[in-house]
Amino acid sequence: MLNLNAWKPVTAVLLRELAVTLALLFGVSLVIFLILYAAPGDPFAALLGGRMLSDSERAAAYEALGISQSWYGQYLSWLGKLLVGDFGVSMRSGQPVTQEIMASGGRTLFLTLGSLVVTLAVAVPIGVYAALQPGGRRAWALTMVAYLISALPTFWIGYLVIYLFTSQFGMLPILSGVGEPQPYEWLYVLLPVLVLGLGNGAFAEVVRYVREETGRVLGEEYVRTARAKGAAAWRHVYKEGLLLPVAEIIASKMPFVLGGAIIVEQVFNWPGMGRLAWQAAQDRDFPVILAITLIAAVVVRLGSLLHRMVYVAVNPRASHE
């Protein structure tokens, strides 16, 4: 599949990209911290039954709890704890945030990765088919269906699917992914994955991008020449026209998948990180929402990292860019 020699530049690029990623995540942590720092309200006011603190009282309270009064002091202490995996304590539940995220993160990981698999398994064949038959009616119809499904609101698709499976096919209502085992439970678990995989905007984007890129590479003159003299052009077309665009689109659609997960978890009552984030936004639970935002950024950057590595593996010259 991939040339072994091609992996040498990949390691070099990996190190460089890791450095870039760290610099970016540092920036992200600073930005999201500052947003919450600028938020109105004073956590200490809650301790005193809503009474506003005088400046000297606040200084004393900060002093007593060992909290820095400057924003950068608070940021650095937050960052320091974060680096050892301590995200603080949830304001709502009193539980450590790390624990809450561990409990819900696996479900979201399953949901998002599963939906990516679904998206690729359905969208890539449609895209390639459309690229092989430019102007074909069937290919156009499939592309149009993909567009339509993607433009429908994900939450509505979710409700429709729930309705079909409960009322029409006579299955029990979907519970929250935990609880008593039920017949067809595996199916309930698959429904949100399918809805996120097909109903999210990323689906149509993958179809469109694969169609464009595979079509473009197939139309290149050197590919035509290679085919004309009987050389196997498929390997090149596969790498340049399929592997690369797929890696790129996954990287760029990662944020959409994570955003879609928030909606889908809400529809299906799926107790993952999306619902945790929603709850945290309701309750102004700053430690939880900070942690989730940061984790989401890490996941997005991992997607970009993967894309860069595939890019360099396919095209080793790029490592010198």
Add this chain to the structure above:
Amino acid sequence: MSHYHQPHDTVSEYSDIRSWRSAPLIDRVYVGYGLAVVVLVVLSYLLGMFGWLPSDPDDMDLANMLAGPLTEGHLFGTDYMGRDLQTRLILGIQAYFLPGLLSIVIALVLGAALGVLAGYRGGRSETAVTYVTNLVDALPRLVLMLLVIAAFKPGIYTIMVVLGLTSAPTVAMLVQGKILMLRQRNFIESAVALGISPARIILKHILWYNCRALLLIQATLGMAEAVLLETSLSYLGFGVQEPTPSWGNMVQAGANYLLQGNFWVSTAPALAILFTVLGFHLLGDGLNNMFEGKRQR
């Protein structure tokens, strides 16, 4: 302009655009449909603004609850409280139209400025703009919105300002790419050699002559983005609250009835979202093919 005539064959992107007539049928259909949606949305917005509505949005027709479309007196049917769906769909546009325009303006102005900074000045500015772009791209929009909501409990305008700010980098990258392309063709060099002031080169020759199509396309996509964000947030309960209608909270409020088999209450606003978002997307797509010539089908 008196001392400088643009040599059409070398520098203008517009010498080789295909006109409306020579565009492929499919693109004309896309753009035609998209424009129809734009007209319908603007008209409905104005109707809602001036209150020229088919009926009172809070008026409950208790004899006709959960009526389907084409019911007498309710062209689009009624919801679970017997309120006229057509009226509420029209009013739902108020929830996103002006805020969406605001986010588009912010995205375009800021994006163009950053793009010019990166592409025209290059060097450190370019590095800085690239860094900011990657930083914004690393934050999933909906997650960031939840963070902003947790921090400020903001109204829709603040949310759309944030949407505009986070959309600006995409515009910036496109403008920068355009400028790089113009540089390769010695367009900027020749403009400088002709003694045109940098401000004029940037505003007139780069942004107006060469980026206006790109900016227009980004504007249509931005509106689709705004509709999706507003409906998603209203669905999640952070946007417009009942009884004020928004397409998002209409889908959400109707969901329970959908699960009982009363499809229409929830489906009508969902279809409104579908046709609107599709319209703005296809408009952007068709314009892209016509002006930027990205694809030959």
